[in-house]
Amino acid sequence: MSETTAPKPFDWSSPKATATRKRRYAADRRLRLYGLISILTAIGLLGVLIASLVATGHTAFVQTKIAVEFTADPENVPPDDPASGNFRAVVSNAVQQLFPEIDDPRELRTASGILSNGAANIVRDYVTAHPEVIGQSFTLNVPASDPYDQLNKGVIDRSLPEERRRVSNEEIALFETLEDRGLVSTPFNWGLFFNADSRFPELAGLAGAIVGSFYLLLVTFLISFPVGIAAAIYLEEFAPKNRWTDLVEVNINNLAAVPSIVFGLLGLAVFIQVFGLPRSAPLVGGLVLSLMTLPTMIIVTRASLKSIPPSIREAALGIGASKHEVILHHVLPLAIPGILTGTIIGLAQALGETAPLLLIGMNAFLTSPPGGIMEPATALPTQIFIWADSPERGFVSRTSAAILVLLGFLIFMNALAIYLRQRFERRW
Structure with missing residues (x-):
C-alpha cells in the first residue's frame, strides 16, 4: 500500500505571496482612488455650475x-x-x-x-x-x-x-x-418673485411662471398619482402572470426611457388638435407631464409593494381578510412612504421639463399670472428659455437668477422626498 504525501502548506511569507498581496492591495487602493476622484470631479463640476450661476445671477436679486x-x-x-x-x-x-x-x-x-x-x-x-x-x-x-x-x-x-x-x-x-x-x-428685488413677465428687464419677474408651474404640478399630481398607484396595484397584486402582462411591463419600462419631446408631440397631436383643448393651458401641460411621469410612478409603486414582506399578506389572510382588504388596509399603508418618495421625485422631474411645454405653446409672453388651469400660462423652465433668448442685456442676470430659483425648488422637493423616506420608512 503506497503512502500518500500530504500537500505542502502554502507559504504566505514567500516572496511570491508577498508580491501577490502587494498587487492586490495596490489594486484596492487604485479602485478607491478612482472612486474618490470621480466624486470630487462631480462635486467640482457642480460647484463650477453653481458658482457661475451665482456670479451671473446674484445681481438680479437686488434692484436699483x-x-x-x-x-x-x-x-x-x-x-x-x-x-x-x-x-x-x-x-x-x-x-x-x-x-x-x-x-x-x-x-x-x-x-x-x-x-x-x-x-x-x-x-x-x-x-x-x-x-x-x-x-x-x-x-x-x-x-x-x-x-x-x-x-x-x-x-x-x-x-x-x-x-x-x-x-x-x-x-x-x-x-x-x-x-x-x-x-x-x-x-432686495421682491419683484423678481411677485412681478409677471415684462419687456423691460427691471420690471420682469417670475410670478406668472411660478403660478403656472404650480397649476402644472397640480394637474400632474391629480392624474398620475391615483392612476399610477391603481395600475401598479393591479399589475403587482391582481394581474395574472402571462405573456400579455409581461408585454405591458416591458412597455412601461420602455416608456420611462422615451424622450420627453415625444410626449410633447403626443400632447400637441391629441390634446390640442384632436380634443381641441386650449393651447398654452396648464391643463394640457399637466396632461402631457402626467403621461411622462406615469411610467416612473408605476415602477416606483410596484417596487414599494414588492418590498413589503409576504408575512404581512399571509397574516392578514390568516385572520380572514379579503384580498382587497389585505392590500388597502395592510400592504398599501406600509408602502406609502416609498410611493410618496417616488411621487415627489417624479414631480421634480416634471417641474424641470422644457421640451414638451414648448411644443404645446407654454412659452408665450404673458404679463399677468394665470387665473386657472384653462388660461394661458408659462412655467419656470419655459420662462428661463424666453429670457435666455431675449436680446436685452438685463435678462442675462435674470436668466441665471431664474435657474437658481428652479434649482432651489428641485432641491427642496428632493430634500422633502429624503425626509419622508427617512421619517416613515419601515425596515424589515
Whole structure:
C-alpha cells in the first residue's frame, strides 16, 4: 500500500505571496482612488455650475430704485376717473423737479430715461389704489431703467471710454447727481418673485411662471398619482402572470426611457388638435407631464409593494381578510412612504421639463399670472428659455437668477422626498 504525501502548506511569507498581496492591495487602493476622484470631479463640476450661476445671477436679486416725489395734479389725474389720467406727464413733471436746472427738452428726455419705462404704470397703480393722494405730493421708489441699474451694480464699468459704454458721460453725471443726493437705493428685488413677465428687464419677474408651474404640478399630481398607484396595484397584486402582462411591463419600462419631446408631440397631436383643448393651458401641460411621469410612478409603486414582506399578506389572510382588504388596509399603508418618495421625485422631474411645454405653446409672453388651469400660462423652465433668448442685456442676470430659483425648488422637493423616506420608512 503506497503512502500518500500530504500537500505542502502554502507559504504566505514567500516572496511570491508577498508580491501577490502587494498587487492586490495596490489594486484596492487604485479602485478607491478612482472612486474618490470621480466624486470630487462631480462635486467640482457642480460647484463650477453653481458658482457661475451665482456670479451671473446674484445681481438680479437686488434692484436699483430712485426715490421720486410725484404730484398728482388734478389737471393730469381727474378725481372721478384716476386710471385715465396722463401719468406720463406726472412722471415728466417729477423728473423736472429732480433736475430743475434742465430746461432743454432733449436733456429732459435723457434724464427721464433714468426711470423705468414702466414708471407711469407704477404711479397709475398707486394713485388708483390711493385716490386720496390726488392733488397732493407723494414719494415712490421707482425702479431705474436697465442701463442705470447695471451702472449702479457695477456691470457697466464707469472707467471705460464713452464709446464702449451703454451710457454716456452726460447720463452718468445725471445719475451721480441722484446718488449724491441720497435718492438711489438697492433693496432686495421682491419683484423678481411677485412681478409677471415684462419687456423691460427691471420690471420682469417670475410670478406668472411660478403660478403656472404650480397649476402644472397640480394637474400632474391629480392624474398620475391615483392612476399610477391603481395600475401598479393591479399589475403587482391582481394581474395574472402571462405573456400579455409581461408585454405591458416591458412597455412601461420602455416608456420611462422615451424622450420627453415625444410626449410633447403626443400632447400637441391629441390634446390640442384632436380634443381641441386650449393651447398654452396648464391643463394640457399637466396632461402631457402626467403621461411622462406615469411610467416612473408605476415602477416606483410596484417596487414599494414588492418590498413589503409576504408575512404581512399571509397574516392578514390568516385572520380572514379579503384580498382587497389585505392590500388597502395592510400592504398599501406600509408602502406609502416609498410611493410618496417616488411621487415627489417624479414631480421634480416634471417641474424641470422644457421640451414638451414648448411644443404645446407654454412659452408665450404673458404679463399677468394665470387665473386657472384653462388660461394661458408659462412655467419656470419655459420662462428661463424666453429670457435666455431675449436680446436685452438685463435678462442675462435674470436668466441665471431664474435657474437658481428652479434649482432651489428641485432641491427642496428632493430634500422633502429624503425626509419622508427617512421619517416613515419601515425596515424589515
